[in-house]
Amino acid sequence: MNWDLLLSSYAGVMADPRTVLMVFLGAAGGVFIGAIPGLTATMGVALLIPFSFGMDLVPSVGLLLGIYCGAMYGGSISAILIHTPGTPAAAATVMDGYPMAQKGEAGRALSIALFSSFCGGIIGAICMTFLSPLIASAALAFGPAEMFMLAFFGLSVIIAISGKSVVKGLMSAFFGLLIATIGMDKTCGYLRFIPKGVYGLYEGIPFIPALIGLFAAAEVFSSVERIARGEQSSAKTTLKVNRVLPSWADIRTIWKNILTGGLIGSFIGAIPGAGGDISAFVSYGVAKSTSRHPERFGQGTPEGVAATESANNGCSGGAMIPLLSLGVPGDSVTAILLGAFIMKGIQPGPMMYVDKLDTVYAVFAALLLANLAMLIVGMAGIRFFTKIISVEKKILLPSILVISLVGAYAINQNVFDVGVALVFGLIGYLMQKYEFPLSPILLTLILGPLSESNFRRFMQIKDGNFFSIFTHPICVVFMVLSVASLVFSVFNQRKINRLGTESGDGEIPPTQEG
């Protein structure tokens, strides 16, 4: 490593006012875009690419990285405050972030999400700086078999996110895996389960409208019902935010989750085709499996928020690794960044580390700066964000519903997606009502197509010989990890059930009047 060049590149980026300004503008825009359900980091980066045409490479990449990092954190704001992940990467944050907000700890949850996102992003950036060649070669070893086992490992956290009833969690998961097969089968091009003329489902269930329906619409339906019955107050909540960063006591509790999440995010982010959503769920599963208090997960524990947010932001650094060292984008955002590099006459890849090492280091520095900008913008905004839930419910709920439906429309600019969001809203409402967890559906909608297409590709290559998967060392590692994750999850679930029985949870009084 050329330390002199590294330090001078870092200093150059940090001292360039144009780059600093662009990174901060990008981070502010990213936080805003990420917080609106339906708008993703990819969309934000794609929207602002034309603005970067006239800039030099480093400020333009800084602007785009600012949006990327900002949107990753922004997604958690709506996940925590209104039970709707702003981006798919924040889907796992709902599980503990929203219960924290319900307990009157919205400010604490947001500050933990912000701090964890920042630390996760820094871990990702450090991994990118020092481990790029190593991780890139490992990422390149991922073929269909390895991708299938990665998806299988991701699915192994289902029990951990199933809540009280594992059977109901597994029913949700298999229902999700089943509906994930709707649409055109990627291997043979065969249409499955599609009624004639329903073109909107050819590409499968549109994921973001489904996410908006399951979380935003379902939550609004349930809240309206509860308010009408008098089970929930419609009055505004007054929330005082005393601090914009977590307390030392919180940091002492979450630092292990942040570290693990950041590393998981960096590694999974480096694998082309896997991103922040998968890494957040995997990190959540690992955090719950290794926690001394697994029973607190899903009830609003800071560890859950820290694990997911550090992992999805760790991905930003991870996804840059194959982009810079191999010229292969790690996710859709880095695919657009690849275009930005090429437009500036730079071809990312191994030769970039030989010919343009100063540019590589400048990009590393821009990513670090983007995370710092996200932290500052986030700190400045926490008090403002928490005002959202201070609005009266009878005004807030209709606004959330309409804005979410516009978000569902915006992703493909197709009114069919609004219908999908409403159907999933109804499904989510009924599932929530009868205590079926929603997160397994979301996880399986992400991982179902990934696991099926890679499994079938692998079987096609190996002519149907499944057992050759044991000759792939990475697959064996993932198999061991999956088994360990399942064993830990089952063990934890038994512990949770035992604690629930001891505390008398088995005899909960009637929930509502019939």
Added chain:
Amino acid sequence: MKKPRTMPFANRVAGVFGILIGGTAYWMTTSFKQFINVPVGPEVFPQIMSVALILFSAILLVQSFFTKDRRRAPTLSLRDKGMQRMLMVLGIVVLMFLLWDTVGFLILSPLVLFLLMTVSGARNWATMIILSLGITIVVWLLFWKVLVIEIPLGPLNFIY
């Protein structure tokens, strides 16, 4: 007086529903095209998932007969005030979906917001009118000018 339903009863219904969904999906896969030289055809994954869904639905069904849980199940009765409000909200947004292209956002959204606020229990008419119009215009301008997304405006489409 009708006896209130318990959670085990609701689980039984959910179990039967799961078996029906899984069974229907499996039956549909039997008519999928068979491909030559494809070791894992398009029917295999849905079949595995259908069988797994049926299996766990059956487990829930059996469990429901042996559980000591006696909690009252949430109702779906149309006589319930909460259900009525929820169905009103659903009806309004379904109407919004159906009229999305023809009536357009600028006309539809303030009406929908106003109706939803009324159903949610708001009664401060002046504030409700101002907010319905304000939120609509801010969201529309934001999507159009900042995010370059044109939401259909129906008869007002000439604005774009």
